[in-house]
Amino acid sequence: MTVTTTDASSGTASRRTPLVRTAPRLRSARRRPEAGRPRRSVLLTVLTALVLLYSLVPLLWLVISATKTQEGLSRSSGLWFDGDFALWDNITQTFTYHDGVFTRWLLNTVLYVVVGAGGATFLAVLGGYALAKFAFPGRRAVFAVVIGAVAVPGTALAVPTFLMFSNLGLTNTPWAVIIPSLISPFGLYLMWVFAGEAIPVELLEAARMDGASELRVFFQVALPLLAPGIVTVSLFTMVATWNNYFLPLIMIKDPDWYPLTLGLNSWNAQAATAGGQPVFHLVITGSLITIVPLIAAFLLLQKYWQSGLAAGSVKE
């Protein structure tokens, strides 16, 4: 009981309180050997399993349904296979239907993601680094604007953006989707926080002392340290741009510039059109093809993604 004696010697006024406080601390210390292997909670396991099931069932449905023909879809149950296995045929049809317009939409989406999300990440990295590592007047104002921008849903800005782009004569061109995608307030905020934590000021100062230019400091010292954050932000912006629906919906009327989201929706809408041909099987197969690149990106980058998310959450 050495602890109590040291505490008792510190003063009479605080004599009682430390006594009471130390007791649980000691008890928890005795338990420490178990801490490495957390106790299993049945309730949490069941809850997690339920959530997992909830998120996987739609995916399972999608995969199973993509193996069915249009007729097969309506004659079989959603969560089991139909007699005909038509996945390969569906994929071929998806890529050839309406003169292969699906490939065009896929390439459009890739263009929007590479230029839009790539550009957004680049700008967020530049901005976040500058805000975190340079003191300049108006920084707090920038902070307020960025936080405010995170709070405004993109949907609310879509119509004013449309009117602006319309006056610039840019609607119905890829620019109308790319330019608004370049701005990611959330990405900027994340990079800002991340850069603040991940780059020690001393390192930058050392580099400057050695005579490195600011550009060199950024590209050779800061950038490598920012890698996990960059991956996180690029995943965020990539998912947002890949799945973007509303912005292209109001900006683009020419099916040749549709991204996958709009294109698939236009196929889906055919079923609700007088004289239209329902092609649910192609919509489903197309959706499956659409999510494959995103799943691949997540699997490949998940290591960085996790460390990026956790960074800045603990103050050391």
Added chain:
Amino acid sequence: MPKHSRRLLSGIGLLTVLALGATACGGSGDDGSDAKKSVSEADVQAALQKGGTLTVWAWEPTLKQVAADFEKEHPGVKVDLVNAGTGNDQYKALQNAMSAKKGVPDVAQVEYYAMGQYALTKQLTDLKGFGADKLSASFSPGPWNGVKAGGDGIYGLPMDSGPMALFYNKKVFDKYKIKVPTTWDEYVTAAHALHTADPKAYITNDTGDAGFTTSMLWQAGSRPYTVDGTKVKIDFADPGAGKYTATWQKLLDDKLLAPVTSWSDEWYKGLGDGTIATLATGAWMPANLASGVKNAAGDWRVAPLPQWTAGDRASAENGGSALTLPELGKNEALAYAFVEYANAGKGVDTRVQGGAFPATVAQLNSPAFQNTAFPYFGGQQANKIFAESAANVADDWSYLPYQVYANSVFNDTVGKAYVSRTKLADGLKTWQDASVKYGSEQGFTVEK
């Protein structure tokens, strides 16, 4: 009145923000356009000679062939056919473009129920000065009434129409030895008999559909909307509406309507496997059945729409759309040439061959059209029933000048009768109140 119509102008937008934007930019374009535009036959010919590019916003699938034929016939003309979305999606895009005053198409497909808002705000060109008034006898009464949009202008040429008929699954009716209903009372009886015989089967699906309900009211003789310029009267308490709600309430009370939303994959499934046994809908349906419900080919037949009084022949329109010339579009003479070609000229036959249902009397009455045997309906000459229905549509129906909005709140009001104990008649009353309130807010003089 100018103050009034300005408010109107600002109000009738699908998006309030947009509408406000439009007023802010100045509603100047609309103020001085009282002088009717006129384009003569010679102007049209000159435009065709000169050629040019036309932008057409339409989702109707058979127009593709029409556009190709038109280009072939007039080598200088290029038709840029854009599917800017079906129905509401396209109206939003159109409204956006009109507000921005940029990117407005030269020709736009607009459904009859949605024409009012564009016609009243003069966003569509009145085609009277183009000679469209001479075509009045060419179209069947329902669609022609539709393009007048409750006013005295002609805001488009009817493209397709949807005179109603009863599509029924003969295999199911034969299996349970149920008589095909000729009145709505018999329809309720058949609904009971069918659901008792097979608890999985329903007489039809209905989860609350504004278009269907208004068509049913139309047939029942109800005229809930009276429109005179900016003066609007909304009343769902007339005897016609009473007949409809009394009958449909029975189907709702006894849960005889399949809770399946039209056009969903579940719906296509139900139409194929016999669990949705009838559809009272427009004559454009055969093409959808043939392409979407292939597995039930031969099972379905067409009968005249059931009547409210035995022996009557009343009918109504369900759906259908026109091609219009937006006021801000360019190249009007050429645009009119295309619209006339597609809807009153050679294009009509092309579209009929593609499976569309025409709005033109010549096609409806032609022996070739009427004698067409539909393999999908076991060889039945279904067009005879559709054509008769088209001729029996009462042409004094009108929609609200803001029907698109009204329909968008249908499910919040009438829809309650489908999911709770709210009575259908009360639901209609709530819909009426919501429509009155919106109309008043937009500057209409609304009478209950």
